[in-house]
Amino acid sequence: MNIDWSNLSFSYLDTDYNVRCYYRNGKWGELEVSSSNQINIHMAATALHYGQEAFEGLKAYRGKDDKIRIFRVEENARRMLSSSKGIMMAEVPEALFVEAVKKAVSLNKRFVPPYESGASLYIRPLLIGTGPKVGVQPADEYLFLVFVTPVGPYFKEGFKLTSVAVMREYDRAAPRGTGNIKVGGNYAAGLRAGMLAKEKGYSAVLYLDSREKKYIDECGPANFFGIKDNTYITPESRSILPSITNKSLVQLAKDMGLKTEIRPIPFDEVDTFEEVGQCGTAAVISPVGRIDDLDNNKSYSFSKDGEPGPVTKKLYHKLRALQYGDEPDPYGWVTILE
Numbered sequence: 482m483n484i485d486w487s488n489l490s491f492s493y494l495d496t497d498y499n500v501r502c503y504y505r506n507g508k509w510g511e512l513e514v515s516s517s518n519q520i521n522i523h524m525a526a527t528a529l530h531y532g533q534e535a536f537e538g539l540k541a542y543r544g545k546d547d548k549i550r551i552f553r554v555e556e557n558a559r560r561m562l563s564s565s566k567g568i569m570m571a572e573v574p575e576a577l578f579v580e581a582v583k584k585a586v587s588l589n590k591r592f593v594p595p596y597e598s599g600a601s602l603y604i605r606p607l608l609i610g611t612g613p614k615v616g617v618q619p620a621d622e623y624l625f626l627v628f629v630t631p632v633g634p635y636f637k638e639g640f641k642l643t644s645v646a647v648m649r650e651y652d653r654a655a656p657r658g659t660g661n662i663k664v665g666g667n668y669a670a671g672l673r674a675g676m677l678a679k680e681k682g683y684s685a686v687l688y689l690d691s692r693e694k695k696y697i698d699e700c701g702p703a704n705f706f707g708i709k710d711n712t713y714i715t716p717e718s719r720s721i722l723p724s725i726t727n728k729s730l731v732q733l734a735k736d737m738g739l740k741t742e743i744r745p746i747p748f749d750e751v752d753t754f755e756e757v758g759q760c761g762t763a764a765v766i767s768p769v770g771r772i773d774d775l776d777n778n779k780s781y782s783f784s785k786d787g788e789p790g791p792v793t794k795k796l797y798h799k800l801r802a803l804q805y806g807d808e809p810d811p812y813g814w815v816t817i818l819e
């Protein structure tokens with residue numbers, strides 16, 4: 482195996498095995514191990530026609546001690562449960578989810594990048610309706626699958642500021658739609674705006690609430706936070722995905738003596754933030770240097786020297802240290818692989 486660990490990007494690379502579990506006749510079967518990257522499903526599967534599809538994303542990290550740590554896997558299990566309830570799919574029990582993730586990582590240990598590379602192993606659990614239906618209704622059969630793929634550090638050149646764009650023309654999710662669960666349809670809905678933003682040089686779209694366009698929702702694939710007056714502030718909204726990274730940062734911010742506020746954030750308030758960031762599994766934190774309101778030709782800047790702010794930096798390093806096992810894990814967030 483010849484992987485250039487330090488030059489990996491965030492893209493798919495085949496590994497040795499994936500694990501699968503089938504739901505048939507009202508119950509889950511045994512976990513199966515597969516070495517194929519193909520799945521064989523019915524052409525009338527509900528995943529293909531009616532979007533019965535949910536996924537998760539988490540990571541495993543190799544520490545200085547060579548141990549492999551999986552970050553907050555139980556939280557991802559719970560979020561997938563909530564996604565399956567949301568679109569009426571068979572529910573993957575938490576224990577099955579955790580076992581499948583551990584097994585998928587364990588079978589592909591040689592793909593967990595070395596500590597020094599700053600890379601990690603991305604874990605992608607997937608749940609799809611495989612049973613055939615022509616009428617719009619939930620399937621009777623499901624496939625739960627976990628594959629892994631090594632991914633590079635999000636910031637190849639270090640921890641860099643990016644810009645995000647506000648484009649009111651596009652919504653990612655409806656106010657009482659599926660924005661708060663991790664289902665494929667949300668990502669399809671966001672593709673056009675996301676690609677347009679990328680073409681214009683932005684790292685993501687900053688979505689405002691789709692009812693009034695008054696409050697901040699989230700960035701394309703990440704939650705939003707702002708820092709001011711020694712306070713970590715992040716949106717409360719029914720249409721954003723509850724980010725596990727964000728939840729972790731709220732705790733770490735408290736530990737650092739910051740106040741924390743989870744509340745609706747009017748877009749007008751961005752002016753007052755000292756630091757702004759996007760957070761999620763892929764990047765941990767992607768610090769935001771500028772928000773461009775493309776509809777009103779207005780820009781908001783959050784850095785004087787082109788560098789991420791001190792609070793953002795501290796939070797980023799603290800969370801990374803926990804994930805790689807450089808620091809003790811007081812909250813039991815990390816599962817060490819046997």
Ligand SMILES: Cc1ncc(COP(=O)(O)O)c(C=O)c1O
Pocket residue numbers: 538699700701702703704721722723724725726727760761762763
């Ligand atoms: C829409 C959206 N928001 C936020 C996040 C960040 O969530 P997490 O921190 O659990 O990766 C993700 C990525 O999973 C996402 O797709």
